[in-house]
Amino acid sequence: MTGITVDELDVHYGDLQVLWDVSLEIREDDSVVAIVGPNGTGKSTLLKTMSGLITPTDGTVEIFGTDSRNLSPSEIVERGFVHVSEERNLFGDLSVYENLKMGAYTERETFEETLEEVYDMFPILEERNDQKAGTLSGGQQQMVAIGRGLMAKPKVLALDEPSGGLAPQLTNRVFEKVDEISDDVTIVLVEQHVDQALDLANRAYLLENGRIATEGTGQELLESDRVKESYLSG
Ligand SMILES: Nc1ncnc2c1ncn2[C@@H]1O[C@H](COP(=O)(O)OP(=O)(O)O)[C@@H](O)[C@H]1O
Ligand SMILES: [Mg+2]
Structure with a gap:
């Protein structure tokens, strides 16, 4: 396994703990790994920690076999993990x-x-x-x-809410592009459009209150009661 491994991560902003014991992995043979969950649950914080922008209080992130504590954010990019932030920062x-x-x-x-x-x-x-x-x-x-x-x-491209703020038709276009890109590049897809993200994902994690609540294949999460009750409309 030479992808990205997140192990028992705790992250605080000052005294406020935002991530609790989060473990997950992104494998190089994954096409799309979705990280879904409600607003404010720590999804962006998780991506920022994985890309070296936030230092965890506990736990580790391994980037293609190297402990992220030994890498600067730009070295993490050079190794092949690229993060497109929610703010886009153009x-x-x-x-x-x-x-x-x-x-x-x-x-x-x-x-x-x-x-x-x-x-x-x-x-x-x-x-x-x-x-x-x-x-x-x-x-x-x-x-x-x-x-x-x-x-x-990138070998792994993380997209933080790529459909954020877009009209439904454009949202669909973005999901089509993500699907296309995932033929060549492993995508980490953070989304609030839970059904569309899970539909694309070969594996997925549900993050709730800063903890991994459920994980499985995209299909398993789509069919789980927890996801159906809280995140899917209709
Ligand atoms: N820079 C920050 N300083 C303090 N609290 C923050 C900061 N960024 C995010 N938070 C808080 O951390 C929690 C998780 O935020 P975030 O990771 O942005 O969640 P999500 O991306 O799932 O919406 C929220 O309660 C948010 O208010
Ligand atoms: Mg966010």
Whole structure:
């Protein structure tokens, strides 16, 4: 197992404990691992801890065999774990191209080739190449954020609520793209659209109140009473 292993993680913000004894793994042969759960339950905190932005109070994160305490956030990216945050963090005054280029800082040699792959995946980004990212629609900005993540040639790409703030039709487009990307790259998908995320996922974790409440295949979680009662409509 040379993917990412999270072992008995506790995370605090000051005195407030947010994650409790969280263990999970992302295997390199996973296509999509979903992490679902209600707002405020610690999903983003978990991804930030996995990408080295937050130091846990207890427990460990292993990134492709290396303890994350020995890696800086940019070294974690270089090893192949890339995290597209909920806020997207685009440079609004810079062009689409410049934003994409910034994602490639670890992979300068293969930049042109990777850019072609990203444009193939998201033709709209090639069309809008010179446009300032801040002037794009929300859906297009999300494509830039995902595209920028892909520019670092990740082995594992974590997406924090990629459908956040998008209209239903665009949400569907994002899920289609995630499905497409997962043919080549392992995706960690944090979502509040629980049914769609579980539908795509080969494995999934339900996080509740900062703890792993249930785990299994995407299908198992979709069919579990706990998920049905609390998270699925209709
Ligand atoms: N920087 C922070 N400082 C203090 N508390 C925070 C901070 N970020 C998040 N929290 C709190 O931690 C909990 C989990 O937040 P978060 O990880 O963003 O949850 P989720 O992504 O599942 O919505 C929430 O109670 C939130 O208010
Ligand atoms: Mg969040």
